[in-house]
Amino acid sequence: MATRYPFPAAPNGWFCIGSTDALSPGDVTPLHYLGRDLVLFRGEDDGAARVFDAHCPHLGAHLGVGGRVCGDGIACPFHGWRFDGTGRLAEVPGLDRTPRAGARAWDVCERNGRIFVWHHAGGAVPDFEVIAYREDEASWTPWRSNTYEVRVHVQDLTENIIDRSHFSAVHDMAAPEVAHFDVRFEGASMIVEQSLKVTAVSEAGFEVRTTSTTCGPGIVAVEVDQDPINMLTYITQTPIDDELTEIGLHFSMRRLADEAATESISELNDQVTNLQFTQDVPIWEHKVYRERPILTKVDGPVAQYRRWFRQFYPDGN
Ligand code: FES
Ligand SMILES: [Fe+2]
Structure with missing residues (x-):
């Protein structure tokens, strides 16, 4: 694409990465969209869909391949580091003080039976919403x-x-x-x-x-x-x-x-x-x-x- 179009492949905006029906509480799915590896999962407590960067900040395991939902967060399959629903590192097994670290959490919006992530090249927060349809x-x-x-x-x-x-x-x-x-x-x-x-x-x-x-x-x-x-x-x-x-x-x-x-x-x-x-x-x-x-x-x-x-x-x- 780099040579085919004179602009980036991923513009800024909301992009669909899954359907509501296909993701139950506790489900974890590896994804590849927007040129990145991501993990999609649904919290067991609040039922919200979440998307994090896939690779663990510890030694790089893919959270979507063997990772487990814990509450509203996810635990890494490799050494069990546990991230909360915001992506913050909440627990390192065997350590009483966890280092300040985290998995990058993406803004997610679930609407019209689909799950969307907000992509912005400069990291800015969403400046428009996903329009809702079929409210009845x-x-x-x-x-x-x-x-x-x-x-x-x-x-x-x-x-x-x-x-x-x-x-x-x-x-x-x-x-x-x-x-x-x-x-x-x-x-x-x-x-x-x-x-x-x-x-x-x-x-x-x-x-x-x-x-x-x-x-x-x-x-x-x-x-x-x-x-x-x-x-x-x-x-x-x-x-x-x-x-x-x-x-x-x-x-x-x-x-x-x-x-x-x-x-x-x-x-x-x-x-x-x-x-x-x-x-x-x-x-x-x-x-x-x-x-x-x-x-x-x-x-x-x-x-x-x-x-x-x-x-x-x-x-x-
Ligand atoms: S790579 Fe994730 S806990 Fe070690
Ligand atoms: Fe057409």
Whole structure:
């Protein structure tokens, strides 16, 4: 990635590193995201998810490989050093005074059925929050999730939302009856409202009005709100290393009175979303990043988008 893009692989922001369902109290999981080795675990007392740097400050064992949750902290598998829930060294077996040491604890936010960490190149605290969706969770269908690993930068992924001139070439979309395309930039969010005519699953096509809201560089929520249909495609994108990004497509819709209709619409949306996503993959994996692209009036606001995205890089202001 270092040679492919003129900016770092991991911008500043919240990035998804797991799902709430997959982590019970006492669970410990080794992870590799954002170019780092990490350990994810859930406290037994407060039930909160925690992420620490993986390697023990003592002799470097990986806390995620054999480490054990103790209360809200974790004990190292190698010599039993115990860290509390903040990462502070709380106990060294056989010593009554512990040295001042600790494991680096990351800021974690658990929302929308997923676990996020805050990454900031300069170590600053979060300056925006993960936007919450589906707060009346019981009236929504359980998440359907698909995960992909793609050789692409997160900046290119979200640029796709406003790159409207690729919709017909890549996604078989036709021009909607009523054209609507509105892009706003508000702090850490870009909000795109647009009408789309999807022809991938039926020749006549169907038209939808979508609102896509980004939350920093790692999260995009695509909402369709057309009474009585209320659908949410929640996209998480996390740099793994300098080359690869993990992308999660998570879909949920408000339950309709008719259960069979809910199921068939969910199925159809899942099919369309994953098809459209995989249509982009070969383009993303083989493209280069043009710092000075030739833009025309049929392209979306690519230059404006890139200026907005700069806020997530260390020298962006
Ligand atoms: S390496 Fe962790 S306690 Fe020794
Ligand atoms: Fe696309």
